Amino acid sequence: MGEVALSMQSVSKYYKYYEKEMDRIKEIISGKPRFQKISALEDINLEVKPGEVLGVIGQNGAGKSTLLKVLSGTILPSSGEVSAHGRIAALLELGASFHPDMTGKENVFLSGAIKGMSKNEIENIYGEIVAFAEIGEFIDRPVKTYSSGMFVRLAFSIATHIDPEVLIIDEALSVGDGAFSRKSFDRIMDFKEAGKTILFCSHSMYQVEVLCDRVIWLENGRIRKEGAPVDVISEYSELVRMAAPRNESLGSVAQEESGETEVVISEAGAIPRILEVLVKVDGQTSEVHKIISEKSDLEVTVLFDPGNGVPLASVAIAISGGDGRILSSVGSAHDKIELFINEQGQGVAKILFPALPLLRGNYYLDVALLCEKGIHLYEAARQVAEIFVEQEGSERGVVKLPHQWLS
Amino acid sequence: MSFVQGFFRNMVGGLVRPCESVIKNWSLYSMLVKRDLVNRTSGTILGKVWPLVQPALQILGYWFIFGVIFSVRAESRGPNFLEYLLIGMLPWLCVAEVLNRSATMFREFAPLYRRNPFPLELLPLLVMTIPCLVYGSAYFVLNLFLGGVDKALLSLVVLPLFMIWLIPLSLLFPVLGLFVKDFAQAIPFLLMITLFLTPILYFPSMLPDGLRQFIWINPFSDLMALVHGLLQDSEYTWMNAVRPFLIWLFLLGPCWLVYKRSIPHIREVL
Numbered sequence: 248m249g250e251v252a253l254s255m256q257s258v259s260k261y262y263k264y265y266e267k268e269m270d271r272i273k274e275i276i277s278g279k280p281r282f283q284k285i286s287a288l289e290d291i292n293l294e295v296k297p298g299e300v301l302g303v304i305g306q307n308g309a310g311k312s313t314l315l316k317v318l319s320g321t322i323l324p325s326s327g328e329v330s331a332h333g334r335i336a337a338l339l340e341l342g343a344s345f346h347p348d349m350t351g352k353e354n355v356f357l358s359g360a361i362k363g364m365s366k367n368e369i370e371n372i373y374g375e376i377v378a379f380a381e382i383g384e385f386i387d388r389p390v391k392t393y394s395s396g397m398f399v400r401l402a403f404s405i406a407t408h409i410d411p412e413v414l415i416i417d418e419a420l421s422v423g424d425g426a427f428s429r430k431s432f433d434r435i436m437d438f439k440e441a442g443k444t445i446l447f448c449s450h451s452m453y454q455v456e457v458l459c460d461r462v463i464w465l466e467n468g469r470i471r472k473e474g475a476p477v478d479v480i481s482e483y484s485e486l487v488r489m490a491a492p493r494n495e496s497l498g499s500v501a502q503e504e505s506g507e508t509e510v511v512i513s514e515a516g517a518i519p520r521i522l523e524v525l526v527k528v529d530g531q532t533s534e535v536h537k538i539i540s541e542k543s544d545l546e547v548t549v550l551f552d553p554g555n556g557v558p559l560a561s562v563a564i565a566i567s568g569g570d571g572r573i574l575s576s577v578g579s580a581h582d583k584i585e586l587f588i589n590e591q592g593q594g595v596a597k598i599l600f601p602a603l604p605l606l607r608g609n610y611y612l613d614v615a616l617l618c619e620k621g622i623h624l625y626e627a628a629r630q631v632a633e634i635f636v637e638q639e640g641s642e643r644g645v646v647k648l649p650h651q652w653l654s
Numbered sequence: 655m656s657f658v659q660g661f662f663r664n665m666v667g668g669l670v671r672p673c674e675s676v677i678k679n680w681s682l683y684s685m686l687v688k689r690d691l692v693n694r695t696s697g698t699i700l701g702k703v704w705p706l707v708q709p710a711l712q713i714l715g716y717w718f719i720f721g722v723i724f725s726v727r728a729e730s731r732g733p734n735f736l737e738y739l740l741i742g743m744l745p746w747l748c749v750a751e752v753l754n755r756s757a758t759m760f761r762e763f764a765p766l767y768r769r770n771p772f773p774l775e776l777l778p779l780l781v782m783t784i785p786c787l788v789y790g791s792a793y794f795v796l797n798l799f800l801g802g803v804d805k806a807l808l809s810l811v812v813l814p815l816f817m818i819w820l821i822p823l824s825l826l827f828p829v830l831g832l833f834v835k836d837f838a839q840a841i842p843f844l845l846m847i848t849l850f851l852t853p854i855l856y857f858p859s860m861l862p863d864g865l866r867q868f869i870w871i872n873p874f875s876d877l878m879a880l881v882h883g884l885l886q887d888s889e890y891t892w893m894n895a896v897r898p899f900l901i902w903l904f905l906l907g908p909c910w911l912v913y914k915r916s917i918p919h920i921r922e923v924l
Contacts, residue, residue, distance in 0.1 A: 268833075268835075269834070275829065275916050321769055325918075344765065344767075346765055347765060356685060360679070364681075
């Protein structure tokens with residue numbers, strides 16, 4: 248592969264709107280434009296180096312999906328040059344490229360052929376694709392008989408086994424449910440570790456920041472900012488917050504706006520899940536958690552089923568205000584804390600917030616169970632406890648920062 | 655680029671680009687052809703016999719109406735009506751299937767290209783290949799039975815030549831079928847009218863004198879005259895070849911241009 252894996256030069260894409268349906272065919276035949284432009288991308292210049300993980304962020308309608316579709320070759324740009332070196336696999340709308348009347352096996356070969364692979368090349372990876380997809384004998388049945396889960400598993404398996412040089416992911420870092428969700432997530436992480444080029448579009452700022460080497464922020468079809476994840480994301484997050492205050496809840500910890508809400512557990516015990524959250528104030532449990540600012544200790548214990556065949560999960564805890572905005576969060580993976588399993592076989596995470604410096608108000612605790620790297624969300628429990636903070640002084644705000652008067 | 659240069663460039667493109675696409679994507683093309691052949695017969699009781707039975711039953715129906723009910727008689731020195739009907743009807747059934755399917759082609763194959771970089775130039779030839787194979791084998795057997803090995807071997811070129819002649823229409827019909835909703839509805843009617851206006855179900859000599867000169871407006875009349883000339887030693891003139899060839903030359907470039915222009919629109923519409 249050369250110096251550039253993907254490049255876009257002055258790429259614009261607009262969709263065409265016709266007042267009358269017949270105007271489109273009149274335009275095709277005559278060659279004279281009869282449409283109104285709906286601009287999706289404007290003058291995009293972009294280069295992605297081999298092995299780079301590029302994040303694409305932006306609000307709905309900013310042009311993220313269009314950008315990925317143009318790069319993957321699914322749609323053509325209206326103007327400009329797009330070039331790609333090497334095979335591209337795109338996880339855009341999974342399964343949409345299957346022929347419904349063909350069997351899973353035939354669709355594997357068909358997808359490979361569309362990607363320009365020879366029959367022998369596909370045969371060499373066929374076994375791995377089927378084994379990864381876990382659809383058993385259904386592989387010989389038409390895909391129109393598949394459940395949506397089987398559909399997605401097969402599509403994901405094909406896309407990630409054709410040995411692409413570039414992987415394009417729109418939104419979902421993991422697909423399917425239960426154990427497959429974790430498995431698909433691991434597969435993508437393997438791509439990153441193998442030095443493949445990845446384009447990752449997401450609303451989850453947390454995941455983008457953790458995974459990406461560089462981020463572009465799209466706004467109204469243009470690149471508004473480009474650079475290191477922390478710089479771009481902090482500016483973007485601030486704009487989003489100012490523009491539309493919203494109920495973040497646990498989102499910032501793991502799955503902001505991702506569309507992936509709480510994970511559906513399809514196979515009990517297969518993946519980790521939260522069992523219980525215990526909250527103590529000054530070592531005492533009670534139904535109402537009353538805290539005196541800067542004096543009371545808050546202790547949170549999370550018990551979880553560690554699941555089967557996966558590394559011990561990590562836990563994140565967030566404290567949010569009544570408006571849903573996260574005030575602070577901590578994560579065991581980030582703090583490099585190894586959790587443990589108790590005698591009952593339950594995973595245990597215990598954390599203490601000594602002399603909680605929150606000021607007067609009502610606050611909520613959110614808990615998330617994540618993979619050992621703190622990226623992939625297994626389960627989220629929102630507002631598991633409400634805490635009422637009283638204070639002795641008359642300070643205003645939400646938190647009393649550590650401070651020292653110098654005069 | 656001048657108009658003439660553009661015209662010839664598109665004309666060459668209309669012939670070369672679909673063929674190039676088939677060669678470049680041979681593995682994909684052969685897979686889709688195979689699947690289509692299997693689709694036609696899978697789950698049926700007669701299985702692989704259907705490709706022969708289906709055209710035979712259609713011809714039987716037309717023979718019953720025109721040969722038995724209307725008692726169409728043979729020309730004094732020409733072939734008998736049933737042979738004449740069989741030789742003309744099988745290519746027509748093939749043509750009708752190609753044109754019918756071309757009109758719905760983009761919708762039929764949408765699952766393959768909607769979210770995938772799929773070579774759309776492949777589809778027109780794909781749609782032509784399957785009827786050509788199905789009817790071609792039946793046509794070979796028929797001519798072997800009617801005219802012997804020589805005629806059977808000659809018959810092998812008939813359907814491919816028809817398909818080459820159909821390339822412009824197979825580029826135009828999918829576009830019209832997708833963007834002009836009425837078109838797909840009108841196709842069966844248009845094909846039926848064309849069948850009646852083409853001397854397939856009757857001998858050209860049976861037309862009234864005043865009408866006979868007008869049948870050559872329809873290029874299928876010329877093509878059928880060539881088919882009967884080739885396989886049944888009927889009379890034909892060099893004009894029967896020149897007229898369809900000129901029409902083909904005239905249509906190929908513009909039809910390819912329309913097909914090419916429609917490609918960016920297709921995914922947007924679907």
